[in-house]
Amino acid sequence: MSSVILPANPSESRPGRFGVYGGRYVPETLMAALVELEHEYASAKADAAFQTELAGLLADYAGRPTPLYFAKRLTEQLGGAKIYLKREDLLHTGAHKINNALGQGLLARRMGKKRIIAETGAGQHGVATATVCALLDMECVIYMGDVDMERQELNVLRMRLLGAEVRGVSSGSKTLKDAISEAMRDWVTNVRTTYYLLGSALGAHPYPTMVRDFQRVISIEMKEQILTKEGRLPTAVLACVGGGSNAIGAFYEFIHDRQVRLIGVEAGGCGTELGQHAARFRGGEPGVLQGTYSYVLQDENGQIANTHSVSAGLDYASIGPEHAALHDSGRAEYVSQDDAAALDAVVRLARTEGILPALESAHAIAECLRIAPTLTPHDILVVNLSGRGDKDMGILARELKLQDL
Numbered sequence: 001m002s003s004v005i006l007p008a009n010p011s012e013s014r015p016g017r018f019g020v021y022g023g024r025y026v027p028e029t030l031m032a033a034l035v036e037l038e039h040e041y042a043s044a045k046a047d048a049a050f051q052t053e054l055a056g057l058l059a060d061y062a063g064r065p066t067p068l069y070f071a072k073r074l075t076e077q078l079g080g081a082k083i084y085l086k087r088e089d090l091l092h093t094g095a096h097k098i099n100n101a102l103g104q105g106l107l108a109r110r111m112g113k114k115r116i117i118a119e120t121g122a123g124q125h126g127v128a129t130a131t132v133c134a135l136l137d138m139e140c141v142i143y144m145g146d147v148d149m150e151r152q153e154l155n156v157l158r159m160r161l162l163g164a165e166v167r168g169v170s171s172g173s174k175t176l177k178d179a180i181s182e183a184m185r186d187w188v189t190n191v192r193t194t195y196y197l198l199g200s201a202l203g204a205h206p207y208p209t210m211v212r213d214f215q216r217v218i219s220i221e222m223k224e225q226i227l228t229k230e231g232r233l234p235t236a237v238l239a240c241v242g243g244g245s246n247a248i249g250a251f252y253e254f255i256h257d258r259q260v261r262l263i264g265v266e267a268g269g270c271g272t273e274l275g276q277h278a279a280r281f282r283g284g285e286p287g288v289l290q291g292t293y294s295y296v297l298q299d300e301n302g303q304i305a306n307t308h309s310v311s312a313g314l315d316y317a318s319i320g321p322e323h324a325a326l327h328d329s330g331r332a333e334y335v336s337q338d339d340a341a342a343l344d345a346v347v348r349l350a351r352t353e354g355i356l357p358a359l360e361s362a363h364a365i366a367e368c369l370r371i372a373p374t375l376t377p378h379d380i381l382v383v384n385l386s387g388r389g390d391k392d393m394g395i396l397a398r399e400l401k402l403q404d405l
């Protein structure tokens with residue numbers, strides 16, 4: 001992350017707006033805090049000392065740059081495109097989330113805030129945030145739905161061990177969107193002392209822009225690595241899309257390279273009816289959820305729909321606003337892969353490459369398994385492997401009946 005000069009963003013029409021999407025739909029009490037955050041972030045971004053400290057932590061603490069690995073056996077088995085994996089799964093805490101947590105943690109410290117709050121679904125963002133708070137000696141409160149706390153008990157224990165307080169949320173569906181609402185309520189109350197460390201490229205401006213900037217390091221490295229290894233750009237970059245942070249991080253540097261296909265993979269869940277999946281572009285419509293205007297899964301009355309995915313990290317009713325703009329302009333393509341395909345992809349990658357992907361990342365692998373055989377050996381696919389699968393062992397054991405294998 002050495003460069004601090006950003007090129008004009010083709011999809012950011014004016015600050016905080018991606019085409020018609022994005023914006024800042026929040027209660028009046030948060031407006032001043034978001035404006036302050038926008039200014040503080042702009043000044044940090046332009047500050048060489050801030051960038052140097054972040055780059056140092058990304059390198060020595062998180063483990064960047066992550067390798068771009070040529071998956072030789074998988075490539076041979078599929079008999080089409082060459083497949084490369086960007087190994088975000090090798091980062092400290094096991095996923096790309098640490099890139100953003102470190103960036104925002106340093107920003108919070110710079111702003112003089114000593115108390116951090118965050119929301120978490122599967123617990124990965126909560127663990128990354130608790131980790132950074134331990135490192136920077138800050139108070140940490142994590143909001144998590146009761147259902148998710150039960151599903152992801154190990155991550156709850158991890159956060160507590162790291163010194164964070166985990167607050168269960170028992171309203172609504174007791175999952176991620178309810179945890180976000182509760183974190184926003186806390187922020188409204190404690191806005192002077194508290195920094196809200198949001199975990200994806202979502203929410204009110206400046207979060208989608210800021211989180212994307214902190215994840216942009218993925219495509220900066222990816223581009224340099226593929227040019228070194230292959231001397232040309234890939235045919236396509238693939239990434240799973242929950243809120244959209246690993247995907248926008250993996251896509252960003254290629255947006256101007258129009259010959260590179262950008263493929264986002266949403267959670268197809270267990271069916272195509274509303275409530276059975278989290279495929280916002282297939283089943284959603286534009287609307288406002290949690291501070292931003294984007295595609296939202298909703299019923300005919302505008303009530304937020306329930307969602308389902310075997311992977312908690314993709315299980316959210318809305319999607320980052322920059323993806324909404326990339327979708328509408330046709331610059332990026334969005335597809336979905338269902339629970340069964342993701343589970344198959346986990347097994348396939350584990351057994352051909354000895355890599356156990358997170359269930360989220362497995363959705364991108366599943367799409368890669370589908371399209372690689374339709375391409376030629378001259379084609380290159382780069383899949384962003386957003387995280388590792390250790391956290392999913394409980395679900396995998398149950399779903400794959402591992403005890404019977």
Ligand SMILES: *Cc1c(COP(=O)(O)O)cnc(C)c1O
Nearest residue numbers: 200242243244245246313360387
């Ligand atoms: C949280 C998470 C995701 C989904 O979040 P994005 O913001 O869409 O990247 C994907 N993969 C892993 C491993 C995660 O932990």
